[in-house]
Amino acid sequence: MTKKGLIQEIFSKAIFADNPKKYQITYRDFEFLREESLVDFIKESEHFEKIPASRIIAIKKNNKILFRKKIVEI
Numbered sequence: 001m002t003k004k005g006l007i008q009e010i011f012s013k014a015i016f017a018d019n020p021k022k023y024q025i026t027y028r029d030f031e032f033l034r035e036e037s038l039v040d041f042i043k044e045s046e047h048f049e050k051i052p053a054s055r056i057i058a059i060k061k062n063n064k065i066l067f068r069k070k071i072v073e074i
Helices: 003-017 038-045
Strands: 023-029 032-037 056-061 064-068
Touching (some): 003 038, 003 056, 003 064, 023 038
Antiparallel strands (some): 023 032, 023 056, 056 064
C-alpha cells in the first residue's frame, strides 16, 4: 500500500468510525514541524488544498504512532 493510500485509510477510519479528536497530525510547514488535531488539520489544510498529504510526517492516536514518514537527513 502506498503512503498516500495508508494516510487516506487512517483519515477515513478516524473520521467515519472513530473520534477524530484522538488523532494528532504532524506535518511540515516550510522549515518547521507543526502538530495539530485531525479536526484542526482538515480545517487548516482546507481538505488538502493548502497542505498536501505529502507533507504529513506522522499520525498518532492517543500517543501511539500509526504512520511515520522516513526522514533522510543530509
